[in-house]
Amino acid sequence: MFNALALALLTPGVLSSVLHQIPVRRDSSLSSFIQSEYTLSLQGVLNNIGPDGSKVAGASSGVVVASPSKVNPDYFYTWTRDGALTLKVLVDSFIAGDSSLESTIQQYIDAEAQIQAVANPSGDLSDGAGLGEPKFEVNITAFTGDWGRPQRDGPALRATALIAYGNHLVSKGEESTVKSNIWPIVENDLNYVAQYWNQTGYDLWEEILGSSFFTLASQHRALVEGSAFAQTLGESCTGCDSQAPQVLCFLQDFWNGTSIISNLADDGRTGLDANSLISSIQTFDPEAACDDSTFQPCSARALSNHKLVVDSFRSIYTVNSGKSAGSAVAVGRYAEDVYQGGNPWYLCTLAAAEQLYDALYQWNKQGSLEVSQTSLSFFQALTISAAIGNYSNSSDTYSTLTSAVKTYADGFVSIVQEYTPSNGSLAEQFSRDNGTPLSAGDLTWSYAAFITAADRRNGTVPSSWGSSTANTVPSQCSGSSATGSYTTPSVGPW
Ligand SMILES: *[C@@H]1O[C@H](CO)[C@@H](O)[C@H](O)[C@H]1NC(C)=O
Ligand SMILES: *[C@@H]1O[C@H](CO)[C@@H](O)[C@H](O)[C@H]1NC(C)=O
Ligand SMILES: *[C@@H]1O[C@H](CO)[C@@H](O)[C@H](O)[C@H]1NC(C)=O
Ligand SMILES: *[C@@H]1O[C@H](CO)[C@@H](O)[C@H](O)[C@H]1NC(C)=O
Ligand SMILES: *[C@@H]1O[C@H](CO)[C@@H](O)[C@H](O)[C@H]1NC(C)=O
Ligand SMILES: *[C@@H]1O[C@H](CO)[C@@H](O)[C@H](O)[C@H]1NC(C)=O
Ligand SMILES: *[C@@H]1O[C@H](CO)[C@@H](O)[C@H](O)[C@H]1NC(C)=O
Numbered sequence: 001m002f003n004a005l006a007l008a009l010l011t012p013g014v015l016s017s018v019l020h021q022i023p024v025r026r027d028s029s030l031s032s033f034i035q036s037e038y039t040l041s042l043q044g045v046l047n048n049i050g051p052d053g054s055k056v057a058g059a060s061s062g063v064v065v066a067s068p069s070k071v072n073p074d075y076f077y078t079w080t081r082d083g084a085l086t087l088k089v090l091v092d093s094f095i096a097g098d099s100s101l102e103s104t105i106q107q108y109i110d111a112e113a114q115i116q117a118v119a120n121p122s123g124d125l126s127d128g129a130g131l132g133e134p135k136f137e138v139n140i141t142a143f144t145g146d147w148g149r150p151q152r153d154g155p156a157l158r159a160t161a162l163i164a165y166g167n168h169l170v171s172k173g174e175e176s177t178v179k180s181n182i183w184p185i186v187e188n189d190l191n192y193v194a195q196y197w198n199q200t201g202y203d204l205w206e207e208i209l210g211s212s213f214f215t216l217a218s219q220h221r222a223l224v225e226g227s228a229f230a231q232t233l234g235e236s237c238t239g240c241d242s243q244a245p246q247v248l249c250f251l252q253d254f255w256n257g258t259s260i261i262s263n264l265a266d267d268g269r270t271g272l273d274a275n276s277l278i279s280s281i282q283t284f285d286p287e288a289a290c291d292d293s294t295f296q297p298c299s300a301r302a303l304s305n306h307k308l309v310v311d312s313f314r315s316i317y318t319v320n321s322g323k324s325a326g327s328a329v330a331v332g333r334y335a336e337d338v339y340q341g342g343n344p345w346y347l348c349t350l351a352a353a354e355q356l357y358d359a360l361y362q363w364n365k366q367g368s369l370e371v372s373q374t375s376l377s378f379f380q381a382l383t384i385s386a387a388i389g390n391y392s393n394s395s396d397t398y399s400t401l402t403s404a405v406k407t408y409a410d411g412f413v414s415i416v417q418e419y420t421p422s423n424g425s426l427a428e429q430f431s432r433d434n435g436t437p438l439s440a441g442d443l444t445w446s447y448a449a450f451i452t453a454a455d456r457r458n459g460t461v462p463s464s465w466g467s468s469t470a471n472t473v474p475s476q477c478s479g480s481s482a483t484g485s486y487t488t489p490s491v492g493p494w
Contacts (some may be wrong), residue, residue: 030410030413030414030417033417033420034413034454034457036424037417037420037424037450037454038450038451038454040424040425040447041424041426041447041448041450041451041454042093042447042451044424044425044426044442044444044446044447045086045089045090045444045447045448045451046104047068047442048064048065048066048067048068048442048444048447049062049063049064049065049104049107049108050062050063050065050138051107053065055068055442056068056076056138058138058139059078059138059139060111060138060139060140061107061110061111062104062106062107062108062109062110062111062112063078063083063111063138063139063140064078064082064083064086064087064108064444065077065078065138065444066078066079066082066135066440066443066444066445067428067440067441067442067443067444068441068442069440069441069442073340073439073440075440075443076138077135077136077137077138077143078115078135078136078137078138079134079135079154080115080133080134080135080136080151080154080155080157080158081134081151081153081154081157081204082444082445083108083112083158084154084157084158084160084161085157085161085282085445085448086444086445086448087105087108087158087161088157088160088161088164088462089448089451089452090104090105090108091105091161091164091165091168092164092455092462093451094165094168095164095168095463096460105165106494109162109165109181109182109185109491110491111140112158112162112185113184113185113489113490113491114140115136115140116130116131116185116188116488116489117488117489118130118133118136118140118141118142119142120133120136120142120143120144121133121142121143121144121147121149122134122149122150123150125188125486125487125488126486127486128188128191128192128195128196128484128486129150129196131154131155131188131189131192131486132149132150132151132152132154132155132192132196132201133149133150133151133154134147134148134149134150134151134154134202134206135147147206148202148206148207148209149201149202150196150201150202151201151202151203151204151206151215152192152193152196152197152199152201152215152219153201153204153212153214153215153218153219155188155189155190155192155193155222156189156193156215156218156219156221156222156223157218157222157282158185158189159186159189159190159193159222159225159226160218160221160222160225160465162182162185162186162189163186163222163225163226163229164462164463165182166178166182166183166186166229167229167232167463169182170232170233175232175233177494178233179233179235180491180492181491181492181494183229183230183233183235184487184489184490185489185491186226186229187230187235187237187487188484188486188487188489189222189226190222190223190226190230190237190239190240190484191237191239191482191484191485191486192484192486193219193222193223193226193239193243194223194237194239194240194242194243194481194482194484195239195481195482195483195484196481197216197219197243197246197247197481198246198250198479198480198481200265201215203215203262203263203275204275204278205275205333205334205339207339208263208265208267209265210263210264210265210266210267211250211263211264211265212262212263212275213251213254213260213261213262213263213275213276213279214262214275214276214278214279214282216247216250216251216254217251217279217282217283217294217295218279218282218283219247220244220247220248220251220283220294220470221282221283221465221467223237223239223240223243223244223247224240224244224465224466224467224469224470225465225466226240227240227241227244228466228469238482239482239484242480242482243480243481243482244470245470245472245473245474246474246477246478246479246480248293248294248470248471248472248473248474249473249474249476249477249478250477251293251294251295252293252473252477253477254276255295255301256271258304258305258308258374259271259272259276259304259305259308259309260275260276260279260295260301260305262275262276262334263275268336269334269336270312270334270335270336272308272309272312272334272335273309273333273334274309274331274332274333274334274345274348274351274352275333275334276295276302276305276309277305277306277309277331277348277351277352277355278347278348278351279295280295280296280297280302280305280306280355280358281297281351281354281355281358281452281456283295283296283465283467284296284297284355284358284456284461284462285464285465285466285467285468286358286361286362286365286461286462286463286464287464287467287468288362288464288467288468288471289362289366289468290359290362290363290366290370291467291468291471293471293472293473294467294470294471296358296362296467297355297356297358297359297362298358298359298360298362298363298369300370300372300373300374300375301374302355302359303359303374303375303378303379304374304375304377304378306352306355306356306378307377307378307381309331309352310328310329310331310352311325312334312335313329313330313331313332313335313344314329316335316432317329317330317332317343317344317432317433318432318433318434319344319419319430319431319432319433319434319435325381326381326382326408327408327411328352328353328408328409328410328411328412328414328415329415330344330349330415330419330430330432330435331344331345331348331349331351331352331412332344332345332348332429332432333345333348340428340429340438340439341429341431341432341438341439342432343429343430343431343432343438343439344419344429344430344432345428345429345430345446346416346419346420346426346427346428346429346430346443346446346449346450347428347443347445347446347448347449349412349415349416350412350413350416350446350449350450350452350453351449351453352409352412353409353410353411353412353413353453353457354409354449354452354453354456356405356406356408356409356412357409357453357456357457358456358461359405360402360405360406360409361456361459361461363393363398363402364393364402367392367393368390368391368392368393368398369390369391369393369398369401369402370389370390370391371386371387371388371389371390371391371401372388373388376388379401379404382401382404382405382407382408383400383401383404386401409457410457413453413457416450418435419435419436419437421437425437425441425442426442426443426446426447426450427439427440427441427442427443427446428440428441428443428446
């Protein structure tokens, strides 16, 4: 999806036929919108998963299709990244009590075991290289066309989704099922990350060959929780242990003092990119403090970055005109974007909200909030009188600041509400000029992003990934790699 090669084939305005749509949800209150859209989003996800998804006839069992759209753009494929991010959402909802999702989760795992073994243009499983392939046909065969490959975030994200389900099964005493059906897939993915993290690849938008913050942040998380998961099962992941500190070390290079430079590459961009917002929610740990080293949502770094990234969209979209500094705006991928018109994206706007809901959770949990030199400008944009200091949850300042952040976060969801069509369907983008839905319709990731933002707003959070055990940055960074072994996984009965 969103490939630079595909980009060249697209004529601007191909979707102008839908531009007359008028958003009609402005009047319903935010919480009732969230409640109804939440239900639609879960169904929207399930509609795009084979074999029974109503919008993806022909997709194999457990295959997560990115969107039913087959032309302009053609997203009728399964991306490892989108599928894993989506399944993490389903796993968390399953653990929270929606038992109807378990068969879909198991079918996904069956499908991914097969996908790992499919030789493809990135390589095959013998040395792990094939795991970096970004997308496959929906019948679990290789996609052989030109593409931005490899993309090294996929294995890490898949490991994270599977570990969440695996840990749940272990807690239910089903360790042997986890060892036979889940660990072999996870082990391949962890070994891939440990072996290849220090090589370049394409970013999550499939355009930039270099080092992507999102990829590395996701890899760090996977290695840390992967090591603990291995130990739980009486296995080991030596590559996890040796490489995780070095990945964390390299991640610090993306910080320039006020923001995250999302791609270290010769790309001619400012570096301000929703890549970093999505990273912050991907590595959110509900047990963490506001650690700068892991860019936790409430960290001074992540808040300063949030301001710069959001501000980079204020003046470029017509839909954002007239919104004052400190009020929410529509957020796209990055300001220089031209793909499908370079519009705001639902999932990027939702990520801006979700990071702030995560931060509110963290402040409430620790009982205090710090305004530092680094985060001061973020807070001052919301509350002009904000000043450097530590504020305990019993203080008026704490209440003032956190309620300002909550209002700001809700503002991003309100923008999504404003530009969601009356049938609740979430496309990939909405027009920068008038907010009508654009590009691929019913984007699986848009629905998944809605679910996580609504859950975090509600205080529903995923399990910790152990970031507090892995937030110490080595004094010296070094490029490194741990060569792993790879085995063809086979999933037995559940
Ligand atoms: C899988 O799907 C692709 C793309 O539609 C098609 O070309 C190929 O023949 C299919 N392969 C099998 C084994 O069904
Ligand atoms: C960091 O990068 C951003 C985006 O390019 C830029 O606006 C900002 O001024 C930079 N900060 C520093 C301290 O150089
Ligand atoms: C403040 O935070 C502490 C520590 O987390 C907690 O025990 C206490 O209940 C909180 N107080 C309020 C008013 O929320
Ligand atoms: C807030 O408290 C922490 C822990 O005591 C301290 O390290 C930090 O410097 C304080 N920040 C400010 C702005 O006073
Ligand atoms: C929902 O509305 C959008 C925008 O008007 C439209 O593109 C889409 O086809 C509709 N979906 C359904 C299932 O009617
Ligand atoms: C939020 O939580 C309330 C109960 O605390 C529940 O009724 C509501 O459905 C939840 N909303 C979402 C979107 O999860
Ligand atoms: C490899 O790691 C080193 C040390 O952090 C870093 O300087 C280098 O840029 C990294 N290269 C890639 C491609 O990840």
